[in-house]
Amino acid sequence: MQHDVPTQLAAPAPARAPATRRQQITAGVRDSFSAGLGIFPLGIALGLLVLQAGLPWWLAPALSMSAFAGSLELLLVGMLATVTPLAAVAVTVLVVNFRHVFYAFSFPLHLVKNPLAKAYAVYAMIDEAYAVNASLPAAERSAPRLLAMQIACQTYWVGGGLVGVAIGSALPAPIKGLEFALCALFTTLTLDAFRSRREIPSVLLAGASVAFALVLTPGVAMFTALLLFVGLLLARHALAARRSAQEAADA
Structure with missing residues (x-):
């Protein structure tokens, strides 16, 4: 004799409550920790370089607030110390930061509705902020989380610069070879590129x-x-x- 076994329907899992604004901000600050491990030491190097170049200490936080771009700021210190022509400075800024134009295509600026907040999100769209945001699932992104992460990253940079200024003021003699910090940064990025055959x-x-720039225009080799x-x-x-288009047409 066959008995019907009653089937028990599993209760649906309770829907996850959306994160509050405070939780999103906390998550954004937490997201910035990994990037801060690299940003803060570079900020210290910037502060030290400013003093060793004979420039006023306030230039470190001023650069960090007006031109929030680590590699560019380290370049600008040397250019300001040598009184580089304004046209050369403008070309350097354009070429070095031109990659940020492509970041905007996939950076979630559409999440930020407030015009002032969106303007800051564009201004603070540095490499580290882009990389951290790209690692997040799309469902977990939000304007408060994004802005909190960017503000935290800039805080690390400005704070590192001020710490570097304080260390430089306390040192009895300048640190030799510190100007190689930027070159070392790009060397590391180049080595990372070598790891991918693509x-x-x-x-x-x-x-x-x-090679061509050194031969053709040795005086302005970097710009060329x-x-x-x-x-x-x-x-x-x-x-x-x-x-790719040709291969698609042949297929």
């Missing part, structure tokens, strides 16, 4: 750009190399797109 052509193009590299990257992208 990026090796870009590294080779960068080396070719530097940057412009050549951007042009070569655009050409590489066009060729890759054309090759």
